[in-house]
Amino acid sequence: MERFATARDAALKLRPDVPVYCFRPHVLREDAKNFKALFPGTTAYAVKTNGEPMVIRTLVEAGIDVFDVASPAEFQTVRDISPDAELLYMHPVKAQSDIRLALERYGIRVLVVDHEDEIAKILRIARALDIDHTTMTVFVRLATKGHAAYELSKKFGAAPGHAVELLQRLHGIGFKTGLCFHVGSQVEEPDTYERALASADWVRNRAAVPLAGLDVGGGFPAEYGHDPKSRAPKQPPLEELMANLRGALEYWEFDDQPLVAEPGRVIVARAFSLIVRVLLRKGRRLYINDGIWASLSDSWTGKITLPARFIPDPNIRRRNGDPEKIVPFKVCGATCDSVDILTRPFYLPETVDTGDWIEIGHIGAYSMALRTRFNGFYPDSFVEVDQPFDAGDAPEGFASLETMAD
Numbered sequence: 001m002e003r004f005a006t007a008r009d010a011a012l013k014l015r016p017d018v019p020v021y022c023f024r025p026h027v028l029r030e031d032a033k034n035f036k037a038l039f040p041g042t043t044a045y046a047v048k049t050n051g052e053p054m055v056i057r058t059l060v061e062a063g064i065d066v067f068d069v070a071s072p073a074e075f076q077t078v079r080d081i082s083p084d085a086e087l088l089y090m091h092p093v094k095a096q097s098d099i100r101l102a103l104e105r106y107g108i109r110v111l112v113v114d115h116e117d118e119i120a121k122i123l124r125i126a127r128a129l130d131i132d133h134t135t136m137t138v139f140v141r142l143a144t145k146g147h148a149a150y151e152l153s154k155k156f157g158a159a160p161g162h163a164v165e166l167l168q169r170l171h172g173i174g175f176k177t178g179l180c181f182h183v184g185s186q187v188e189e190p191d192t193y194e195r196a197l198a199s200a201d202w203v204r205n206r207a208a209v210p211l212a213g214l215d216v217g218g219g220f221p222a223e224y225g226h227d228p229k230s231r232a233p234k235q236p237p238l239e240e241l242m243a244n245l246r247g248a249l250e251y252w253e254f255d256d257q258p259l260v261a262e263p264g265r266v267i268v269a270r271a272f273s274l275i276v277r278v279l280l281r282k283g284r285r286l287y288i289n290d291g292i293w294a295s296l297s298d299s300w301t302g303k304i305t306l307p308a309r310f311i312p313d314p315n316i317r318r319r320n321g322d323p324e325k326i327v328p329f330k331v332c333g334a335t336c337d338s339v340d341i342l343t344r345p346f347y348l349p350e351t352v353d354t355g356d357w358i359e360i361g362h363i364g365a366y367s368m369a370l371r372t373r374f375n376g377f378y379p380d381s382f383v384e385v386d387q388p389f390d391a392g393d394a395p396e397g398f399a400s401l402e403t404m405a406d
């Protein structure tokens with residue numbers, strides 16, 4: 001992989017017409033270590049967030065040895081890089097053939113359910129394989145309420161009363177049992193975890209069976225841009241959120257048992273930025289060479305304001321507009337699909353024009369993992385970059401004028 005000091009250096013040297021992902025392995029290591037240091041239990045990276053081998057390898061180097069996986073392809077991705085990493089199979093609804101593979105070929109012994117029929121499936125397959133099911137831990141996924149860019153309890157999770165029944169049934173059969181939840185991705189209310197823990201406490205007391213662990217899932221927010229028109233409160237920093245979480249774990253007396261977290265976004269977002277090119281400027285609209293069917297679907301569905309940094313093409317001699325004035329641009333994606341328009345603008349200097357580049361920061365989560373080949377566009381170029389994405393200091397989500405001058 002070619003290596004550059006900054007994304008700007010990469011853009012000006014390569015002058016790319018295709019999107020280029022800028023990987024920052026040292027940032028990834030730093031964020032993984034930081035999370036591990038703040039969370040008082042096992043950190044299991046959620047592979048679906050970004051399962052690129054370069055990411056998994058770097059995380060293994062940073063000391064991550066447990067991974068949250070959901071499919072045979074994810075089992076294999078991790079195994080290829082780390083033969084002894086522990087795999088937690090945290091998908092509540094699984095194909096029978098996948099459960100069999102998990103137990104037989106990958107040695108997985110930790111799974112999750114949110115319904116009794118899933119318990120029956122797992123038990124049947126364990127018996128058919130002659131696996132002692134008392135060595136297995138089955139987590140019950142509890143539905144939670146809260147506010148996040150993505151709500152996941154609409155799809156998965158047992159209501160508290162049902163979770164009690166599932167825990168008792170699992171215990172009666174002889175499985176080790178745990179309790180887990182996933183509050184949704186990019187949580188927006190600081191007390192989301194506290195409320196989930198209160199509910200978990202209620203379930204634990206009613207079920208009155210020994211718990212082998214509590215898994216608080218993912219959802220920890222990454223840092224993105226801020227829409228100056230939105231009055232949404234600013235995220236508390238991760239340190240503060242984790243301090244609250246640790247306090248709540250103690251308060252509800254979950255701190256004396258094995259704890260797991262499954263962070264994705266918060267660990268990998270900052271590790272990548274993306275250089276895109278302005279294919280055409282039409283008034284206040286920018287047509288770029290990436291979009292919702294490639295790297296930007298997460299920001300589209302999650303209504304996330306992406307940090308965008310201007311990389312002007314030095315070959316453009318004459319520009320219109322005020323270079324000191326930051327304005328919102330509507331961003332249109334590369335495909336011919338008419339929904340391929342971002343739900344949030346980029347904030348950039350008024351002078352941005354056809355042929356310029358934009359560095360989109362903090363794009364490592366749910367970007368390359370979700371890209372498609374739709375319409376023949378598939379970004380797949382990578383460079384390594386040394387310096388972290390430069391936040392700049394404009395209030396409008398990282399846009400900055402500094403690179404204008406030289």
Ligand SMILES: *Cc1c(COP(=O)(O)O)cnc(C)c1O
Nearest residue numbers: 046185186218219262263264265
């Ligand atoms: C997606 C997912 C995660 C990771 O979520 P983030 O919001 O990216 O931290 C963790 N656990 C489960 C079960 C998931 O589905």
